[in-house]
Amino acid sequence: MGTKKRRKLIAGNWKMNKTPSQTKVFVEELNRRLEGVRGCDTVICVPFVDIPAAVRTAKARCITVGAQNMHHEPSGAYTGEISSQMLQDLGVKYVIVGHSERRRDFGETDVIVNKKLRAALGGNMIPILCVGESIEQRERGVTEELICLQIKEALSGVEARQVRRIVIAYEPIWAIGTGMTATVEDAREVCALIRAQIRRVFGAAAARSVRILYGGSMNAKNAKGLLACPDIDGGLIGGASLSADEFITIIEEAVQAGGDDEKPVPVE
Ligand code: PEP
Secondary structure, three states: OOOOEEOEEEEEEOOOOOOHHHHHHHHHHHHHHHOOOOOEEEEEEOOHHHHHHHHHHOOOOOEEEEEOOOOOOOOOOOOOOOOHHHHHHHOOOEEEEOOHHHHHHOOOOHHHHHHHHHHHHHOOOEEEEEEOOOHHHHHOOOHHHHHHHHHHHHOOOOOHHHHOOOEEEEOOHHHOOOOOOOOHHHHHHHHHHHHHHHHHHHOHHHHHHOEEEEEOOOOOOOHHHHHOOOOOOEEEEOHHHHOHHHHHHHHHHHHHHOOEEOOOOOOO
16 A cells, blocks of 8 residues: 555635736735645636636745636537636636536536536546535435435546546535534545545545545634544635635645545445
């Protein structure tokens, strides 16, 4: 068994916030304060129009720019859409797929999420796949079933060797933007379940290397406990990624927590 570590990853999802000028100022501050940071990958998933400013300004080694969405087709008559080729040409490396706001507000189904994820992989980008249950589903006790189904559908047609390039974010819908965070134990349990599901479908090597994030009202105060969990490899951060102080504190917590050994995943 190798001793490779899964590096922590902190990804900010700005949603529909900040103009290109504000992006430049914000990223300049990140550059200054993250210059010497090693041991944690940082991604800022900015609105499409902010991408050029973010890519141009990002200088600190640990900062990478991501997008929040993309279309699955490479080009064509899809008014208002953006393809992976366009994003790549701008220097974008990561793309969020299947965020619950897109599933809820823009009708994205598991089938569409699967097409986007495969297009991102085909375009050599790293998809950050979001999965998570609603409060009703949690109360009905179907969280495990739902998450396994979302993963199965989203990763349909994906090969085991590609799974190590995917990031999965467990984002309970009821915790997004609400200030309600999952308990450390609940978050850990679902992230471990996701890893076990990856193992069942794609094998031990894929499960050891895939990075699994928690997202849902993570902030400077609760990050430490969440990031200390063995199966949580980082965070997808919405609201708190808009403040340089909060975001940087979370990154510092991730550095402190360090990476996890790619330990064997227990067989169910
Ligand atoms: C998100 O949008 O992915 C998210 C986790 O948001 P917040 O941190 O604001 O809950």
